[in-house]
Amino acid sequence: MYRNLLINIGVSVAFVLVAQYEVIGQQLDPELAQLIAKGLDKSHGIKINGFEAEQAKVDQRLAKSTFLPKVTINGSYTRLNDDITFDSDTRNLLVATQRLLIKEATGIPFNAEFPNDVPLTEITNLQDKNILRSSVDLDWVLFSGFEASNAFKASRHKEASFNYLGMAEKDKLALKIIETYDKLALVYASEEVLNTSKNYLNEQEYYVKKSIQNGLATPIGRKKIELAQQQLKTKQLEYNQNKILLIEVLHQLTNENRERLRLIEPQLRPFVNDSLSTIQKRNEVKALEEAEKATLYKAKMEKNSFVPKLALKGHYEFIEDDLSLLDPIWFVGMGLKWNIFDGNQSYLNSKKSVIEGRKYREQIEDAQEMISLGITKAELGYNSSLQKINMVQKEIELAKDTYKMVNKQYKNDLASITDMLEALNDLEKSNFKLQESFFDQRRAFIELLYAKGSLNY
Template sequence: MNKSNRRLSIFLIAAIGISSFSSAQQLEPILKELIQKGLEKSHAINIHNLDSKQAKVDQKLAKVVFLPKVTFNSSFTRLDNDITFDDDTQNLLIATQKLLIKEAIGIPFNDALPNNIPLSEIPNLQSKNILKSSVDVDWILFSGFEATNAYKASKHKEASLNYVVIAKKDKIALKIIETYDKLALVCASKRVLISSKKYLDEQEYYVKKAIKNGLAIPLNRKKIELAKQQLAAKQLEYNHNKSLLVEVLYQLTGENRKSLSLVNPTLRSFSTEFSNPEKRNEIKALEEAEKATIFKAKMEKSNFIPKIALKGHYEFIEEDLSLLDPKWYVGVGIQWNAFDGFKSKLKSIKTKIESKKYRAQIENANEMIALSIMKAELSYEAALENTKIVKKEIELASDTYEMINKQYKNNLTSINDVLDALNDLEKASFKLQNSYYNERRAITNLLHAKGILKY
């Protein structure tokens, strides 16, 4: 086998072996790293994570309803005057005081009270300077299940948001994998271009040698030069495509552009062994959202259930209290919202309708997922069949090129036939890489549709 054919065989073995070598592989380490960086960079995921944290705070708010609320109060008030009894009441209280004193010391009822016996002043109902310092305790003992249902609604809302985050991560991972595979396809085209350049350089050598020996004409050399110019145009297209894909990866992952430009991926197939389908995160998110609305409706409906609360109050400064103010008190009360103009009922009906919307979305999503699984399976089957066909095309194009090249070297055919055969081999080689790309796309979509995509 001559040098040209050895290079051709090595190239074909490498191109075909790229897929078979990694048939049991999953994602490449560098691709996994890019996906993780993309997930960390994603603003959409960060926003949903913050929403999830808010839902967790809502759960805590629902739970702390049952904790006692302690409030310390302090105030100073100055009235325009002391609040006292009216004159008749004061005279009555003084007369009563005199009767009690006379009875105590044994003075007859009708005798006058001696002047040397002092009388107590009638206290004010409230002094005009009022300094108060107190503590209040409010403790909800029973919320009519409103707080309990609010907690459960927030719990399911948090779960829904968490599943939304995972679903968003899947979409970002799919986008990065697709871009990475496109870059691999572009790099595959680069390898084909390099191989083609080697063949053209070899043909140019033979053409120059043939011209010197009078076995070829200068027109053949011009045809080689034209083919090399066309190859240079393809090289420019490769550079543009790679630069564009590097920029897309930079936008998705935030990775340094220089580092991304050094990435030289190859097309590798995923494992063809699929586990049983799992419920998609989009479905889980909708189901949790549906449960959240159910408990929200119960929360709104429980507005009619009586609420029980404990109230406590204690005054630290007793001196400035009025004669009617207690120093402390404790009480238990019931609040029953018997009729609110149908407001709570209408809110509950509205929330139930929202729950039905989620159920409709779940059924629609399940139908779409089933369709996407079937579509991905058919695409994968078609890609595998296409790969077999392209491998046969490469085998035929390789044998054809080898035969025509030998004929040309023996002056049995023209340079045009050689260039055409080389072009057919180049196209077939790239078609194989493109078939690997389509196969990988179908597998990735199938894994995602079944909910078993791992990254």
């Protein structure tokens, strides 16, 4: 068993020496890439950002629809207390005028009596008391004073801002999933150390018992072994709890089945990439810039309320019988609306939007300063992680040579079994420290990519 363990450790060290120069880049384990994809599909925050972007897209369509004609069909019934008619003097005048026209048409002298057998037309009411109407109206904005176009541009930049926020949310979620996955891999790596320690203590317990029987050791030595075994049980309990917790966190982040998560075997492999010098604009900054542009167009839209608006108005009545004598059957007209003074509301709203834009500008500058500081910190952390790997590799080489020497001495009766087991335990612990250094290097590498806006998954 110890021989196979030693071979595995030697292979691990050889792998590290090769991997140090191998360009892995952002190649993720298939299991990890799949978990990230599922996490992105499951994330509530990402979905909410998507809905916000869809709403902004609908706002763009609303702005465009300003120039589409609006057609409205109307219907109504009204009953007045009485018919609306001419007053008596006007009615008498209309009747007298009708008689004069008939006399002139029939050749009856002006001063002659009007014949009784000639019928007269009744005077029409101005409006009957029963009014049934059905009509269609057309309202068509021809020029909105640039309000609609600026509203469209503001909504378009607002949509882009939410899209970038969604991408930033994806980056943060990917970081969480990668970190949790790596922690789980580190927990699994610690299991081998615990097993080695357990075997080591069992061997120690056996030889201590033999020594006590032969009078070569005291019961205190056995109590030390028992204490170490109890401490090991505590570490094993902590291992099991960490494993359960990390699997639960991955389940919450990705909605992956817990049983499926228990079957994965995550591995820690260092990332090395020659493209770490590439710096791209972070999605958070892009989102702020788009939000700033949206507020600027919103401010322009508020100012444009003082620009004259032009619209076409049309109306047509389907039922003519109930129209009054003064109502037209149809009409078409052009209208001009010019807001001269609105109590400074448009001016103040525009000023408010300008101030909001300045606020975004300050946030952009603050974010850029923090990102610059974060890049410096991430670069230092990444360089330190590489140095730590080199240091641990030297420790493994020393532990490996020590184990070989002690093992040879043990075979020649120049060292005790305790010395040999301690050397093996030191070698296994050094190997676990290498796994920890891998974890730190992966974290530093991913953080550096994230800081430089180059994180892809």
